[in-house]
Amino acid sequence: MNSSVIISLPNSDDTNVIEPVSLMYYNSDTPSINSRINLKQNLFSFLLEGQKSVQYAGTQVKIDANQFLLLSSGNCLMSEKKAAPDGEYSSILLFFDNKLLIDFFMRRPQKMNSLKHKNNQTPIVSFEKDTFLINFIDSLGFMLKSNLQLSCEMRKLKLEELLLHLSEYYPEKIQQLHSLSFEANDDLLIRQAITDGINNTMTVEELAFLCHMSLSTFKRRFAIIYGTSPNKWLLEKRMQKAAQLLKQGDFKVSEIYFELGYESLSSFIQSFKQIHGITPKQYQMAN
Structure with a gap:
């Protein structure tokens, strides 16, 4: 892949309309190094196989298939490679508007206010896969493989399910998520x-x-x-x-x-x- 080419994600359809929540499966047997990515929405990147590195200005995270990432909208560099010569790189991508994230927190002000506010804002939040998350990711894979047309409401419901779990069991990371809109001079x-x-x-x-x-x-x-x-x-x-x-x-x-x-x-x-x-x-x- 030509690292000088800027790739905008998610891709819009012929009407240039980007859905508030979209879901896609991605796989490749060709490694990419420092691909220039413009994320037009926030992204949960669920790594299924391979290794991934993401670089924003001032911060970098590397993960394997036991982890997944939440990435802020904006510009970043991505490197992706196979974990083994005979393997492949594959992931499930869940894109969503920042408005949905704001709405999620506005409906739960007490829970968010109970968290200690820390100066730990970051455009990347990494998570380890627990049993619930493994099953959740499997459910996304099943939906994609079924070739059924997923409604926008169904995709919103899956996003809500994920955010509820993360807010319940990973409150400190959710605080970072709450401050996901990464701004700096x-x-x-x-x-x-x-x-x-x-x-x-x-x-x-x-x-x-x-x-x-x-x-x-x-x-x-x-x-x-x-x-x-x-x-x-x-x-x-x-x-x-x-x-x-x-x-x-x-x-x-x-x-x-x-x-x-x-x-x-x-x-x-x-x-x-x-x-x-x-x-x-x-x-x-x-x-």
Whole structure:
């Protein structure tokens, strides 16, 4: 999959009308890395087989088939892969409007007010599958495989069933869910995204996407905050991390370049020499 293509989900029909709740089955035998996803609605992603990683500005979560995710509407990067060479990646996706979520909480003000308000807002909430949730996900799979036309009311009922269970048994996570509409000012988003960018393979273009900005706007705002370009800043920070790892002596040069997201050892050596003036091996021997 071309990671530079923006995929909007859920897809609308020919009338460009998006249902308040929609349900779909997704499977693939081809891994995807950092696909740019624009979620037009909130999403419960029930992983059936494989592994999934989701990155928003400032936060990243990885799950396996024993877990599932609740994702806020907005821009994110998704990576999906099979857990075994002969397996596949498969999931059930439940999209829903934020209005339905707000309505759910408005009808239960006492329960929500009883929860302690904490500054733990996040665009991603992960859950472990308990017995009820396993059966609930199985029921969604049965509905999809039956080829019956599910009414909007039936889909709303299934969403309500899920939210009721989560609010009953996972109240702290529901508090995060209650604050799901993730808002942050531009400067905060940039700071969160760029800090995560040190430790993974995200490009400047992907960072701009997570911050809901064009590349030119992202670079301009970044220069105002940090006084340099994002490419230069990331290079310096990644090479600082490389130097720290080399000093510790627990990593070989051939291991560090992969850890920092470089595709080849030669490009890593070139970058390291650009910042430190010597090769990683020379640096390690000198320290």
